[in-house]
Amino acid sequence: MKALVLTGGAGRTLVPFSATRPKAMTVVAGGSLLRRTLQHLREAGITDIAIVVGQHGHVVENTFGDGSSLGLNLTYVRQEGAQGIADAILRARSKFTPAEYFVLVYGDVVTSSNPFLQLLQSFNTFKSPIAGVCLPGPPTGRYGNVYLSGTRITKIIEKPQTPGLGNYVLSGFFVLPTELFSWVEEAGRDMERVFDRLTTTVGVHASIWEEGWIDVEYPWDVLAANRLVMDTWEEARISREAKLDNNVTIVGPVRVEAGSTIRAGAVLAGPCYIGRDCYVGNNVLVRSYSSLGPGSIVGYGVELKNCVVFGRARIGRLSFIGDSVVGEEVDIGSGTMTVNETLDRQPIALNIRGSKVDSGLKKLGSFIGDRAKIGAGNTLAAGTIVEADAVIEHHTTVPRAE
Amino acid sequence: MCGISGVASFHPIHDRLYEGVHQLEYRGYDSCGVAFVENRHIEVRKDVGTVDEVDSRANLRNLEAHVGIAHTRWATHGKVTRENAHPHVSCDGAFAVVHNGIIANYRALRERLQQAGHRFRSETDTETIAHLVEDHFRRTGNVEAAWVATLRELEGSYALAMISVHDSDRIYCARQESPLIIGVGTDANYVGSDFNAFIEYTKNAVILDDGEYGIVSKDSYAIKRVRDGEVVEKPVMVIPWDSELSRKGGYPHFMLKEIHEQPQAARAALAIENSAILALVQAMAEARRIYLIGVGTTYYVALYGQYLFAELADVDVLPVSSDEFRYLDKSDPNTVVLAISQSGETYDTLMSLRHAKERGAKTAAIVNVVGSSIARLVDHVLLQGSGPEVCVVSTKAALAQMVLLTRLAIELGVVRGKLSRGSQEAACDALHRLPGEIETLLNERSGLIRAAAYRHAHMHNWLFLGRGIYYPIALESALKMKEVTYLHVEGMPGGFLKHGTLSLVDENLYTLVFVPPRESGELYTLTVSCVEEVRARGGFVIGFAFDPAPGLFDEIILFPPAHAITAPLLPLVGAQLLAYFTATALKRNVDKPRSLAKSVTVA
Known part of the structure; x- marks a missing residue:
């Protein structure tokens, strides 16, 4: 299975670091968010990875190159300006062959352990599209409210009007078929409509993440993410x-x-x-x-x-x-x-x-x-x-x- | 408490014994082991630890043998040591035995065997059986004859499986008061203490009854009576569960999975034919005395039932904890004993039912596991159909039992003229809205409850308070919390505060209060006064409530509005989530809390 990692988001609230580097290149516990993500993917057996880079993308390319030092095969897709997730996904279309499933990753979250192992286990159980979901600590409006019936996702509200109710949110990890590219196109690049199609006609199961998860949005989130990772360390x-x-x-x-x-x-x-x-x-x-x-x-x-x-x-x-x-x-x-x-x-x-x-x-x-x-x-x-x-x-x- | 698994196969066993005991680990897991015949001797691999730990040290997989037995132990006799782990072998190493239950007369047998020169390696009652079979084999020269002679000497409860080098193609098994099932496959046959031991490989099963023994080989099996050796013909039943359901799916733990399956479990309980409900209601209406029995969670379910029957049907029922039932039992032919048990194998409940039956009582049960001992023993059985519950801590099964008791109470209320048609319909409508209400709660409150759990996970002492029907809810919620978090949590009626408990209230104790909807009038007012009593003494109070009450609590979790008849079940689900998230915050072993087992099949 291949993976698509999105790092093109502007991350404008992560001042003052967003002026010089993509959010995924923020450092916690001795490594960048992206390095952790790539290492986790590799542990899960995924080595073929396309990375969408936006502003300051050269920082990513200069750091990881072709990925051989990490045992990975990395390719890059450039996204100019803040065009959003739908645009990022479509730009990577040529990196994938039709009729396969791939892992889609939002590159700016930190988890306390490897989220891809459980995600792929869920995929092996259901053999259908999977969306990682979690309950964020403080309510965040950025990742959409998810409604579940069992593990079946019945509704995803991408931009919830009343945040803080206590819903599961998308954790930023998915297993999706490559048909996604045409769905995004047919939906006029509107992710809300893509999610609608996923939940109502295609069928998508949730993989519930109960360990630590932080969406790095504000500069102080870097400290929380750093703590989250270091809390898993047990020995010197x-x-x-x-x-x-x-x-x-x-x-x-x-x-x-x-x-x-x-x-x-x-x-x-x-x-x-x-x-x-x-x-x-x-x-x-x-x-x-x-x-x-x-x-x-x-x-x-x-x-x-x-x-x-x-x-x-x-x-x-x-x-x-x-x-x-x-x-x-x-x-x-x-x-x-x-x-x-x-x-x-x-x-x-x-x-x-x-x-x-x-x-x-x-x-x-x-x-x-x-x-x-x-x-x-x-x-x-x-x-x-x-x-x-x-x-x-x-x-x-x-x-x-x- | 322990789990037995066995395979007799055309092909090498490979990892089927390992998988079998792995699936049974929830029954108890302080040590485990396997035994199989190889090159005319029995090899035993066993040790202390979980199945995975023992496997990593002793290799329980990749077995080339064709016949083997396995066991996961939860100690009752003797310490947790490698020697005490099953399987146990005889002196000459020709017989290996695994056992669930307790042999009552093992001391006498052990002394006799020791005098005859047998040397024991462990402190267990089980090892006695291996030596006893060897002893009888010396005289009879026939494994089956030795097996039967042994069984006739054993007193107490057991499920047994044995292999021998003298008959290396077969597994010998037997049952007395402890469940044992034979799985009938296409290229192998299996034995197990429940379906999970072999559900991956076959869904066809034959259930042994007390006083029966089985001989299982790769292509056949026979079941005979210990008493006279007569062959017993038994039907093969098909296990309705999908093995897919037995796995975690997209959930991190079975406990969360089963909490999320509650809308489905409630729907299944509501879908049960009304005729089955009415048959039981008829018996209850005719009875002069009704006992509701259960133990642990199911006792609290019974207590919940007491309030339902009083409120909806104007009927007194006596809830009794099964382990205490024998001291209180006044059963006679005008008595109905309604037992509640998820597994249908709970030892205390089974014994209580037998006790009552002997005294002529009519018996009934709400159980989840098809074909279980209790399901087959009672006159009326309501199969709740909640699907397998794997987490040791019961959630969906308990909720479904409460739904079924509500249905019974409504119908009994109608039969007794207490409930009008109108109120009956309103109550039934409310019940049918429950699955959707639970779904909304799970979707829209999980995050709030998780945040509260993580905020307060440092607190070691909790008081859970409720009044009226919220009292059994407080008890059951407290049990959930202590089982899975290992924290000290006491459930209590709100009225107890002034009579002693208030002295506990300080900054080292948090209080969770189950507050009924405001329209319940006096119940609401009295519950609120409990909150005030605790806060007046500086106690920190979290309210699980239906109505906003600014300033009343230190923290509040608001539940979506519900009908009075189903309202108590929503904060129950909330408390399950609180227990679950507190346990994950404290990194507890959620699905298998220390020292606990799923189905308690010993006294």
């Missing part, structure tokens, strides 16, 4: 090719990759992740749910807590990075503080593209875009967004954008 894995000084404390499921150096006095409290070729200086405290991407340098006495650093970042001495997401090649000067709560300890709201969105979180740090430079001695207010490539001079206090 320290590479033989990592260099650890004496007097490094390791507690719980800590992962350290090859080529990294951990200096004396550092404390790594799992679950946490140190990628390849990192430098973790003396007396650094890496607290749980921190993910430090490859090639990062962390200076003396830095504290990391519940944060995701994509990679190749430099974090100067005596800084605190907590409840924050730090993009690639970010340079943070020494003594920088990401303040992670307000004085009134109320949930923190962020300005996302002009509208105020409540994160529901009382502790929230900063979201720092790729290649931003932050001078020494800065204090970033809770919920600060630093755009990609921004430069912040030394000793500036950045207030939160209201």
Whole structure:
């Protein structure tokens, strides 16, 4: 069976990272969402994969190439502009031969374990179209309300008018026949009508996912997804090719990759992740749910807590990075503080593209875009967004954008 | 409690024994094993653990033998050790036995055999049987004669299967108070403690009765009486279940699957011919005393029935837990005992029915499993037709039983002149809307209940409160919750609060209150006063309610409106979901909770 992975969505609410990379290239627990998806597909025996890429698609192509390093055969389909799912599906038509079933994947969700094993098991049971469904934690309006009778899906409301009732939603995983391409065309590229046809005339069964599932929509969802993955880690894995000084404390499921150096006095409290070729200086405290991407340098006495650093970042001495997401090649000067709560300890709201969105979180740090430079001695207010490539001079206090 | 599987085949067994015990794992699973004849000796592979764990250590698959038996154990005698796992072999290794049940006189037999020089390896009653057969074989030189002589000495309950090197093409089996079934296939015959052992391979089955033994080979089988060796002719029945249904389909767990099958289970209960209902109602109308018996979930179903019969038919029925029935039984020919059992094999319920029958009572039962012991024992049987229930925790079977009791109560109300035609029709209409209402609930509330379950999964102590007919609902909901989450949950009538329970209320205890629809008047008001009592003491209260009540609860799950007669069943489904999602949040073994077994066929 082949697979079609959609990564072309603009993901405009995932500021500031959507300005420089597709959402599927967001990093959690040491790997991008797309890398996890591809690894899961491979585990499920699916190696022939077409990926639809949109804006910043070159990031995907440059990272995965022909897929041989992952044991996959990857091909790419380019989608210009935000044309939607129907358009993405139709563009990939030539990659599939008629009269076969294939796996369709929305590339921007994170699951705690491999969803394709259960999906394919459901397909083997019913030998008919399958749609993965799940109950999201907080209600999300983005994945359509599903109505079930047994496992048979009776109705899919793609754009529900009253969200939050507690329905199952599409989890973004499907097994569908290649007739889908003509259905999408005949429905005038209207997915609502495609779903109608699937439920009323074709017949589609649900495969119910009960494990963790997160749709990464807002920047703080990256932290939740990171936590979801790290919560499945049970043991410490320290590479033989990592260099650890004496007097490094390791507690719980800590992962350290090859080529990294951990200096004396550092404390790594799992679950946490140190990628390849990192430098973790003396007396650094890496607290749980921190993910430090490859090639990062962390200076003396830095504290990391519940944060995701994509990679190749430099974090100067005596800084605190907590409840924050730090993009690639970010340079943070020494003594920088990401303040992670307000004085009134109320949930923190962020300005996302002009509208105020409540994160529901009382502790929230900063979201720092790729290649931003932050001078020494800065204090970033809770919920600060630093755009990609921004430069912040030394000793500036950045207030939160209201 | 345990599961037996056996195969006698034209072809090598390969993984059929493994599959057989795998399908039976829900009956109990602390250890398992297989035995088969190879090169004129018996090989036994067994160990502690689930079937998959034992398979990975001892290889239960790819067997080249043509005849074998297997067992999955749930300990009653002796600890959970490799030695105590079945199959058990005799001293000379020529006989291997698997057994469900309890041999009452095994100590005496064991002492006698030890004096005769037999050496025992385990603490089990079962091993005695293997040695006893060997002992009798030494004298008779005939396996069947030794088997019969052994059976005549055994007291207690058993389902047995045995293989021997002296007759290596056959499986010997027997039944006494513990179910055993022979599966008749085209290229093999099977034995099993229930259909699931071989439903993948054949749907044709012959059921052994107490005091019968069977001899099964690849191309034939015979059933004889232990007493006189007479051959018994028995009909071959076709199992109506689709093996497809026995699998999970698109669900992560059988429990969720079976919760989602409740609209179908309710429809099946509503589709049962009214004549069957009326025949039983007639007997109940004539009776001077009616017992409703069940144990565990089915006892709470019986309790639910008590409220229904009082409300709809103005009839007193006595709900009694089957395990206590013998101490209370005042049966006589004017008594009807109505038993409720999903499996139809529940030991306590079966014994209670026999007890009552001996005293001349009329017996009836609501059961799910066709051809089960209880179904065949009673005078009136209502087969609920809910389809196989695999999860140890009963959901759809219990709901269907409640629907059937409602039908009985309505009809009895009509017969007794308590219900007018109009109210009867309204009640029946309400029942027929129930499947759709459950579907709506499953579709539109699952997410809310899951979110609540994940939010509160850290809470170790729960109080589930209900008044009136919501009291048995609270009890059954609490049982669901404790079975599958391993948390401490107490079900209780709301009125008990002031009489002791209130002292428990603090920040370490959450309370779930089953609130009836507001139009139920006083029942609603009194239930609300329970909520206030708990909150006044700082307790956290979640309401399962039909009407919005701002400020009354700390949290509320609102159920879609329903008729008074079916309303209690909606929060029951809600509580099943709460139990299920709390269990998944806590990563419990949902379909096979620790220490529990699906069908309790021992005392």
